Amino acid sequence: MADARNEQELVLVVDDDPRIRQMLARYFEGEGYRVSLAGDGREMRNKLEKAHIDIILLDLGLPGEDGLSLARELRAHSDIPIIMLTGRDDVVDRVVGLEIGADDYVTKPFHLREVLARVRGALRRRRPLAALVLEAHTNETFCFEGLRLDVACRRLTSQDGREIALTTAEFDMLCVLVRHAGRVLKRDVLMDLTRGRSLEAYDRVIDAQIARLRRKIEKDPRYPELIKSVRGVGYVFSARTMK
Incomplete structure (x- = not known):
């Protein structure tokens, strides 16, 4: 029908x-x-x-x-x-x-x-995470390691004002990690918060998305300082954030 x-x-x-x-x-x-x-x-x-x-x-x-x-x-x-x-x-x-x-x-x-x-x-x-998970926090702004994350405008900018282009999925992933800074998030939790469901056994989907995000925000993606891996569990955003 x-x-x-x-x-x-x-x-x-x-x-x-x-x-x-x-x-x-x-x-x-x-x-x-x-x-x-x-x-x-x-x-x-x-x-x-x-x-x-x-x-x-x-x-x-x-x-x-x-x-x-x-x-x-x-x-x-x-x-x-x-x-x-x-x-x-x-x-x-x-x-x-x-x-x-x-x-x-x-x-x-x-x-x-x-x-x-x-x-x-x-x-x-496809509905942006800002409308699903961050609905009550659309005015939030986070600053960390010379970067500024503006949730309402869905923009990530560097200290000199340069915008760092993120896809919708990458922005949603970063929002979840930053809002839970210091907390280890399992892959299935990240999948639920950013995509709405688990995608069978493909934990590599989350791993690939994290890798793409690291290439855009880490000084050296090979040795990440912001988004750290927790072996066998998931990921943790380790930078200090200020609102």
């Missing part, structure tokens, strides 16, 4: 198989979503230029530019949720895709209702 709340949400399906594209288009349109279709990276970029896309279903097995390359390109400048469509045996590709920023995956052959559930979950998680 179509959900009227979905009418403004546009799903982009990127798959070189026209049968899969049409099958997904019919199903999601029947559920109240708008759907756009692309068969390769060139068409994907064209669709992204012409419309505001809410979520992308991206086949990893595309000829030419594969899905991993396109996912990496997307994550370099966009926070659009990405759900990977993968082969059953593409375990390494799934892990790599999650590490470079994809939100979820579905293995082929898939059940349409499972794809719908994954899409709905990813769209729910």
Whole structure:
């Protein structure tokens, strides 16, 4: 049954198989979503230029530019949720895709209702953490090690006023760590606070996100001083913060 709340949400399906594209288009349109279709990276970029896309279903097995390359390109400048469509045996590709920023995956052959559930979950998680977890603290500002984190404006700036570009997921992760400074947070807690659920056994998703964040805020990411690992448990934000 179509959900009227979905009418403004546009799903982009990127798959070189026209049968899969049409099958997904019919199903999601029947559920109240708008759907756009692309068969390769060139068409994907064209669709992204012409419309505001809410979520992308991206086949990893595309000829030419594969899905991993396109996912990496997307994550370099966009926070659009990405759900990977993968082969059953593409375990390494799934892990790599999650590490470079994809939100979820579905293995082929898939059940349409499972794809719908994954899409709905990813769209729910897209709501910024400031509205979910930090709702009562939107005026908070934290200063630490020459950096200033402005929750309301969702900005991280250096001492000289230079803005440090963070993705939505990276900003949400930093907010959680800073607000719990000095407390060791398990990976599943970080997953729940920043994404809304555990992603099966992929603790590496959190590890990869922490690694990307460290590259942006640590003086030497190889020897982190702000976000420290606690072996077998999770992470702790160890810098002193001032509001």
